[in-house]
Amino acid sequence: MPETPSWLTVTRGDAPLLVSIPHTGTEIPAAVEAGLVSPWLARKDADWWIERLYDFAAGLGATVVRTAVSRTVIDVNRDPSGASLYPGQATTGLCPTTTFDGEPLYRPGAEPGPAEIADRRRAFFEPYHAALEAEIARLGAAHPRIVLYDCHSIRSVVPRLFDGVLPHFNLGTNSGASCAPDLAARIEAICDATGLSRVTNGRFKGGWITRRHGRPREGVHAVQMELACRGYMADPEGPLDETTWPAPYDPDFAAPMRAALTAILEACKNFALEGPRP
Structure with a gap:
């Protein structure tokens, strides 16, 4: 078995739950x-x-896969071909050249070309997805059904990407293709019980991780959860700078959201434990 790169963390559990x-x-x-x-x-x-918000996951027996490499280097949640996951909408690419707000990331002439992008794919993108596939295979050998839960967050207001204020919970199931309806319904019920706003398959329907690895007919149910940052941290409005972003992590501020997420991951685990492959 190849050695795990230093930037890639895989914390293995035995529950039928894989957290990305x-x-x-x-x-x-x-x-x-x-x-x-x-x-x-x-x-x-x-x-x-x-x-930090999800650091309880391993205690539920979940397997957690995390990359320490910045998404500016390569975004492991994008189509590796470079095709947009959201045609017609503003987004960022496999190796982003702008921020979500459209600001250039690179000095003129320093943007990555095709050869550099291919190198980054080999170095970072492919090992991340190979790790997910390996853990899906390991857990699938022990459980007839597993859940892949992909964790995300974004500032509540990003005019270039979406209008208005983003709901607190943004559940993505690739328009219902990446998981069973029952799993989505269980997650929706927990979100709605909090009294916070929620949408399913709204602006964020699930990225490459959800779309690539979600295979419900084979017993692999994948969901993406995009959280609006204001649900668990201070989320300043207006232009940001190094003095205002990111705001420090406050466990007390994050506690209500963390409680809801704990219930969501427990529901995912229970869903996986309850039934066989369809």
């Missing part, structure tokens, strides 16, 4: 950082503090 954390990384290789406009700008769109 693809966008909390802040590591940027020196060769990449040399071409950036600003290291802070390159880390601006990280899914801040998600690894």
Whole structure:
């Protein structure tokens, strides 16, 4: 078995629950950082503090896969071909060249070309998905049904990507193709019981991880949860700078959201334990 790269963390559990954390990384290789406009700008769109918000997952017996590499280097939740997952809508690519707000990430002429993008795919993208596939196979050998839960967050207001204020919970099931309706309904019920806003398959229907690995007919049910940051951390309105973003993690502020997420992961685990492959 190949050695796990230092930037990739795989914490193995025995429950039929696999938790993916693809966008909390802040590591940027020196060769990449040399071409950036600003290291802070390159880390601006990280899914801040998600690894802390979900750090209870391993205690539920979940397997957790996380990359420490920044999404600016390569986004492991994008189609590796470079095709847009949201045709006709503003988004960022496999190796982003702008922030969510449209700000250039690279100095002129320093943007990654095809050869550099291919190198990053081999170095970071492919090992991440190979790790997910390996854990799906391991857990699938022990359980007839498993759930892949993909963790994300984003600022509540990003006008370039969506209108208005994003709901607190954004559940994505690839328009119903990546998981059983019953699983989605259980998650929706928990979200709705909080009194916070929720949408299913709204602006965020699930990225490449959900779409690639969700195979409900084979017993692999995948969902993406995109949280609006204001649900668990201070989320400033208006332009951001290094003094205002990211806001520090506050466990007390995050506690209500964390309680809801604990219930959601428990529901995912129970769903997997209750039934065989369809």
